[in-house]
Amino acid sequence: MKNILKINNLSKNFGNVSAVNNVNLEVEVGSIHSVIGPNGAGKSTFFNMISGVLPPSSGKVYYKNNDITGFESYKLPHMGIAKCFQITNVFPKLSVRENVWSSVFSCAQKSKFDFFKPLSNFKYVAEETEKIISDVGLSHKINDKAEELSHGQQRMLEMAITLGAKPELLLLDEPTQGLAPEATLEMTKLIQKLSKKYTILLIEHKMHIVMEISKVITVLNFGEVIDEGTPSEVKESKKVQDAYLGRG
Amino acid sequence: MNKYTITCLIIFILLGPFLFPNATITEMLIFGIVAISTNIMLGYTGMLSFGQALFFGTSAYISGLILLAGFPIFLAIPIATLGSFLISLFVGYFCVKREGLYFICLTFAFNQMFYFIAYVWTEVTGGEDGLVGITRPEFIDTQFSFYVFISILFLTSLYLMYKIITSPLGLIFKLIRENPSRAEAIGYNVRFFKLVSFSIASTFTGLAGSLYVLIHSMVPIDQIHWLKSGDIIFMTLFGGVGNFLGPLIGVVGYIWLSDTFSIIWARWPLIMGVIFAIIVLYFRGGVSELLENLVKKCQFYFKKNKDEKYIKN
Numbered sequence: 311m312k313n314i315l316k317i318n319n320l321s322k323n324f325g326n327v328s329a330v331n332n333v334n335l336e337v338e339v340g341s342i343h344s345v346i347g348p349n350g351a352g353k354s355t356f357f358n359m360i361s362g363v364l365p366p367s368s369g370k371v372y373y374k375n376n377d378i379t380g381f382e383s384y385k386l387p388h389m390g391i392a393k394c395f396q397i398t399n400v401f402p403k404l405s406v407r408e409n410v411w412s413s414v415f416s417c418a419q420k421s422k423f424d425f426f427k428p429l430s431n432f433k434y435v436a437e438e439t440e441k442i443i444s445d446v447g448l449s450h451k452i453n454d455k456a457e458e459l460s461h462g463q464q465r466m467l468e469m470a471i472t473l474g475a476k477p478e479l480l481l482l483d484e485p486t487q488g489l490a491p492e493a494t495l496e497m498t499k500l501i502q503k504l505s506k507k508y509t510i511l512l513i514e515h516k517m518h519i520v521m522e523i524s525k526v527i528t529v530l531n532f533g534e535v536i537d538e539g540t541p542s543e544v545k546e547s548k549k550v551q552d553a554y555l556g557r558g
Numbered sequence: 559m560n561k562y563t564i565t566c567l568i569i570f571i572l573l574g575p576f577l578f579p580n581a582t583i584t585e586m587l588i589f590g591i592v593a594i595s596t597n598i599m600l601g602y603t604g605m606l607s608f609g610q611a612l613f614f615g616t617s618a619y620i621s622g623l624i625l626l627a628g629f630p631i632f633l634a635i636p637i638a639t640l641g642s643f644l645i646s647l648f649v650g651y652f653c654v655k656r657e658g659l660y661f662i663c664l665t666f667a668f669n670q671m672f673y674f675i676a677y678v679w680t681e682v683t684g685g686e687d688g689l690v691g692i693t694r695p696e697f698i699d700t701q702f703s704f705y706v707f708i709s710i711l712f713l714t715s716l717y718l719m720y721k722i723i724t725s726p727l728g729l730i731f732k733l734i735r736e737n738p739s740r741a742e743a744i745g746y747n748v749r750f751f752k753l754v755s756f757s758i759a760s761t762f763t764g765l766a767g768s769l770y771v772l773i774h775s776m777v778p779i780d781q782i783h784w785l786k787s788g789d790i791i792f793m794t795l796f797g798g799v800g801n802f803l804g805p806l807i808g809v810v811g812y813i814w815l816s817d818t819f820s821i822i823w824a825r826w827p828l829i830m831g832v833i834f835a836i837i838v839l840y841f842r843g844g845v846s847e848l849l850e851n852l853v854k855k856c857q858f859y860f861k862k863n864k865d866e867k868y869i870k871n
Contacts, residue, residue, distance in 0.1 A: 361743075387745030395743070401736035404729075412733050415726055416745035425727040432726075475744055 313372075314339045314479055314509050315360075320369035322355050322533075329355040331533040332369070337479070342505045344512045344520045347530035348554055353513045356530065357483045360511070361393045362386055373479070387417055392477035394485055398464045402457035406448055406467055409456055410439045413474030439474070446470045446500065462493035469500065480510045486519060498523060517554070521545065529553065563803055567716075570810075571709050578814070580701040584773055586813050587712040588766045593794045593805035594719055595762030600791070601799030602723060603755040604735030605654075609665030610790045612649070612672045613760040615782020617642040617767035619676065622689040622777045631695045635768045642764025643757060650756040654749050669784045676782050689777035698772070708769060715762055720802060722758060731755050763790075792830075796837055798844025807845050 315337040322330040330352040337343045347353050358364040360371055362383035371379045373391060386393070401409050414435045419425070424432075443452055446466040451459060456467055465485065472480065485501065486494045498519050504510065505523070514520045520527060521541045529537040529544060531553040537544055544550055574583040592614060599605045621638035625631065653664045676683045683689060698704040722728060730751050733741040742748050771777055780786060789812070797808020815833075819826035841848050 382742075382747075384742045384745050384747045387743070393743055395740070399737065399740045399743075401733055401740065403736055404732060408729060408732075412726075412729055412741075412746075413744040415729075419726070425730070426722070426725050428721075428725060429729070471740070471744060 312339045313337060314374060315511065316372040316375075317360070318370045318372070320356070320359060320371065321367050322352075322359055322364060323367045329533050330359065330366075330530075333530070333533075333535055335528055335535075337509060337511050338526070339509055340505075341525040342501070342510045342512055342523055344514055344524040344527045345530060346514055346517065346520050346527060349515070351530040351553075352533035353515075353530055354483065355533075357393075357481065357513050361391075361481055387413075387475040387477070390476075390478040391481065392472045392475040392479075393481040393483065394468055394472040395483055397487070398461065398468055400456040400464055400467050400471065403455060405453050405455055406443060406459070406470075407439060407452050409467060410442055410470050410474050411435060413471045414438045414442070414476075417475045442470050442473050445473070462489060462496070465489060465493070465497065466500075469497075473504075477508060480504065480508045482510060482512045484513055484515055486514070486516060494519070567803065567806075571713070575701075575705050580705060581773055582813060582817055584705060584708045585770075586810050587708050588769050588773070589790075589793060589809045589813065590806045591712060591715045591766040592763045592790055593797065593809045594716065594802065595759045595766075596790055596794050597799055597802075597805045598719060598723060598728075598731065599755050599759035600794055601804075602728060602735060603731040603752065605752060605755065606662055606791065607653070607665040607756070607759070608662050608784065608787045608791065609649070609653075609667075609669035610760070610763050611782055611784060611786035612665075612669045613642040613646060613763045614767035614770070614786065614790075615676065615777070615779075616645060616672055617764035618770050618777045618781055619683055619689060621768035622692050622771045623682070625692050625771065626689070631698075631772075634771075635765070638768035639761060639765045642767065643761040646757045646760030646764070647753070650753045650760070654752040654756060666784060666787075669782075669787055673779075673782050673784065676779055683779070684777075686779055688779045689771075690775075692771055692775045692777075694772050694775060704772070708772075711765070711769065715765060719758075719762065723802060727751075727754070792834060796834065796844055798841075798846030798848075800843040800847055801850075804844055804846030807849070811845060 313336045317333060317335040320330060320333045321328065333356060345353055345356065355364065359366045362381050362385070365380045369379070370377060373389060378386070378389070415432065418432070418435050418438070440449075440452070443449055446469055448463060448466055448470065451463065456464060459467060469485070482501070486497050489497060501510065501512070502523050512520070512524065524541055527539065527541055527544045528535055529547075529550050536549050536553060537547045539547070574586070577583070578586065592610065596607070596610055599607060617638040620641045621634040624634040624637060649665075649668045653661055653668070656664055677685060679685070694704070698707045723731070730741070730746055733746065734748055734751060738748050767781070770781065793808040793812045794805040795808070796812055797806060798804030815830065816826065819829055837844060843850075
């Protein structure tokens with residue numbers, strides 16, 4: 311088993327409140343690893359610490375055996391880690407093409423002088439952009455402004471922006487949040503498709519999606535890992551059932 | 559920029575000297591550089607700075623002092639511009655640490671700081687009287703040659719700024735305006751690029767300041783006062799932050815209106831206030847958006863007429 315992401319004793323305290331407590335986790339290359347838990351389990355805090363938004367109180371995060379604990383979030387895409395947000399987070403007044411283009415460019419530019427060259431100089435960026443947009447099924451909307459898209463399409467665009475960074479590890483924070491059932495299904499399929507190319511760390515609230523697609527599931531409750539295993543193991547676990555039913 | 563706007567710009571440059579007095583038209587071009595560069599920061603990056611007079615004024619002082627010391631203009635302009643670039647890195651480094659209101663306050667505070675340095679340091683800056691006795695070099699002594707000199711620098715600055723906003727850098731500025739946290743998440747160091755935007759705007763403002771000295775052969779102290787920063791913001795918003803050349807319309811309108819009204823009525827800022835309120839309330843995109851909408855309506859109207867004729871025939 312080869313790890314791409316390794317988390318050692320990660321903790322976060324807000325004053326006296328411990329949001330995440332001594333979490334250990336290893337994400338295997340090429341798998342979908344899910345982190346689930348009831349509301350307030352510390353999933354988002356955990357996600358924010360890995361993605362560089364919040365500095366951890368203690369513990370370490372290793373990416374390919376490099377210590378990336380507390381790295382500023384703008385550095386992560388350049389190392390191969392991209393994240394997708396819980397709330398729709400796109401650039402509303404820019405076109406779909408510009409949205410994705412800037413993400414592809416961010417990790418493709420080689421020298422600082424690239425910033426001053428005409429946009430038309432970057433053919434490979436333009437090609438890559440169009441490919442990604444067609445992958446998520448937004449080719450017919452490529453010149454529309456992001457704010458003109460429907461909610462589901464915006465989530466797809468969000469995904470396209472994330473993929474633009476050519477990541478090896480994808481951090482997804484509740485990608486199906488607020489989606490209609492059909493769109494949820496579409497997103498689940500997309501995630502499954504993506505898992506062939508990328509390693510995915512998925513933070514989710516909805517059990518059934520996670521059960522379907524994950525290889526390993528880690529269950530958080532009150533900021534601590536209460537169980538870890540394959541979907542069927544977790545399903546059977548008494549502790550997990552209790553946590554979800556509020557008996558934990 | 560399409561070919562119509564370029565044509566309009568060239569017509570403006572060619573007709574300008576016949577429409578306005580020499581001092582007015584050169585002032586328009588100089589403040590044109592200031593407003594368009596300010597728009598890179600304000601309209602494209604979404605940062606409102608109330609301290610642009612700092613760079614305009616400081617650069618004017620540096621350029622004036624170099625000219626007074628007897629050095630040629632080809633030394634004065636680059637050194638003054640470089641000076642404002644370095645100051646913008648220093649000032650900007652602190653300002654971009656904060657956002658929104660706090661950013662505005664910081665730029666304002668720095669502006670006041672530099673103003674009082676100029677005010678107190680009388681032996682160098684001339685204090686309240688300003689820096690006087692600067693002579694224009696011989697080769698731009700006539701009105702015509704001076705105008706040509708200023709327009710060349712104006713067009714060059716415009717070209718450079720246009721190149722910047724149509725490069726990836728311009729797109730990154732828009733990303734920061736639209737959604738800074740997402741821009742950070744896809745790998746852009748937002749604080750760094752804010753500083754870049756701030757420096758670009760301030761450097762071009764500085765270049766304009768170094769040219770301003772030549773119009774009246776002096777540097778009045780109010781060029782570094784924060785009220786001037788307000789004027790710059792006003793001109794930019796008046797013209798419209800929605801497109802590249804919009805602020806230029808604002809500059810021409812503002813300077814023309816203030817020149818005209820100030821002769822008729824000493825309390826003319828009152829009228830400007832009313833106009834500004836109307837613009838902010840009803841035309842958020844400024845005069846340029848107003849014109850754009852008019853053009854669109856005309857096109858629609860003519861097209862409709864054509865269609866009707868076609869149907870009748």
